[in-house]
Amino acid sequence: MLPADVARAVSRYLSVADRLVPGRIRGFYVVGSTALGAWRAGSSDIDFVAAVDGDLGNRDMRRLALLHKVGNVPAAWQALIRARPAIPGTINGVFVSASDLSKPVTHIRPLAQHSGPSFKRGRGFEVNPVVWKVLLEQGVTVRGPAPDELGLDPEPGKLREWNLQQLRGHWAAYAGKALSAQPPRKPLVPAHRLALSYVLAPPRLHHTIVTGEVISKEAAAEYALDTFETRWHPLIRLALARRIGASTPIGVEASTTDPRRSPRLVGEFILEVIASAEQWHKGV
Structure with a gap:
């Protein structure tokens, strides 16, 4: 429905x-x-x-x-x-x-x-x-x-590897650019807003790599809060609030919302998500 x-x-x-x-x-x-x-x-x-x-x-x-x-x-x-x-x-x-x-x-x-x-x-x-x-x-x-x-074949045996390749390719490349002096932006979308909109996607891929299941970005926020260090929690909560149209959560420091610093912070978080996924993959 x-x-x-x-x-x-x-x-x-x-x-x-x-x-x-x-x-x-x-x-x-x-x-x-x-x-x-x-x-x-x-x-x-x-x-x-x-x-x-x-x-x-x-x-x-x-x-x-x-x-x-x-x-x-x-x-x-x-x-x-x-x-x-x-x-x-x-x-x-x-x-x-x-x-x-x-x-x-x-x-x-x-x-x-x-x-x-x-x-x-x-x-x-x-x-x-x-x-x-x-x-x-x-x-x-x-x-x-x-x-x-329809006789669909999603090739479940390739699901985890496909997600891992997305982290290694697209998201690692974006993280590197976010850490640069000129982080990516889009027409009418400044770099800090673009970066914040990307926070929840890598944890979503991480969840699929670990569990084999696909979840929404909102669910990925909860997963990220349970999975990654508490130092990332303000960033994750802020990204979730922006996605659902809520106000800035209480306790989110100014450094997290600072337009000059937030792209770098997002880049660092994405690299940690990638490193965690790689570590999990090696242990399988």
């Missing part, structure tokens, strides 16, 4: 899709925070996996690119009237051929993806063991057969 706001947004999106690429989207499944029971109005995106009938030609691709723009107009409008640099509620996802769904997930060739402001052909980060596990076990069917009828 989808939250009412999500159901309306998905219905609008599919209505546009059916006009632009009629009869092509045979299956549509909501994953991400919605499937994990952690979707929050005004802050969460809506993630999907779409099964397409056949392949997609150039004309179809152009229309899918248009779908991303038109289908997300309501979310963009709400962000504009609220003067937000980010666009929560964006419908992001990946398109795959329906005939490929029964293949092992790492063997599936994505057709296209919608992600943030971009549309890319032949790409689809979401086609991975984590998303496919969520799709199989908790995915919400909007159109098409139930996920357990």
Whole structure:
């Protein structure tokens, strides 16, 4: 069962899709925070996996690119009237051929993806063991057969290694940049805000490496508080508060919220999460 706001947004999106690429989207499944029971109005995106009938030609691709723009107009409008640099509620996802769904997930060739402001052909980060596990076990069917009828293979034997590679690659690279004199930022999103939004993702991967289960970022905050040293607790609590739209927790020191220092603090925390995951992996 989808939250009412999500159901309306998905219905609008599919209505546009059916006009632009009629009869092509045979299956549509909501994953991400919605499937994990952690979707929050005004802050969460809506993630999907779409099964397409056949392949997609150039004309179809152009229309899918248009779908991303038109289908997300309501979310963009709400962000504009609220003067937000980010666009929560964006419908992001990946398109795959329906005939490929029964293949092992790492063997599936994505057709296209919608992600943030971009549309890319032949790409689809979401086609991975984590998303496919969520799709199989908790995915919400909007159109098409139930996920357990699709013959999905999330390749559970690759789940831990995939998460570890994400920590070693993407997150280690970000941590190194966060520790530099010019930490990463995005248009209209300063470095300290971007850094704070990243705090809960690495502990989430750490949890999957240790337990084999996928959890939301909110649940990852609780896991991180139980797993990592108390010196990181103010940072974790602050990141959770920002994610759920709460005020700064009592006891969070000024150094944690200092825009000049917080990216470095986040970088140091991410490196500790990576080191812990590596240590656990060696002990298995």
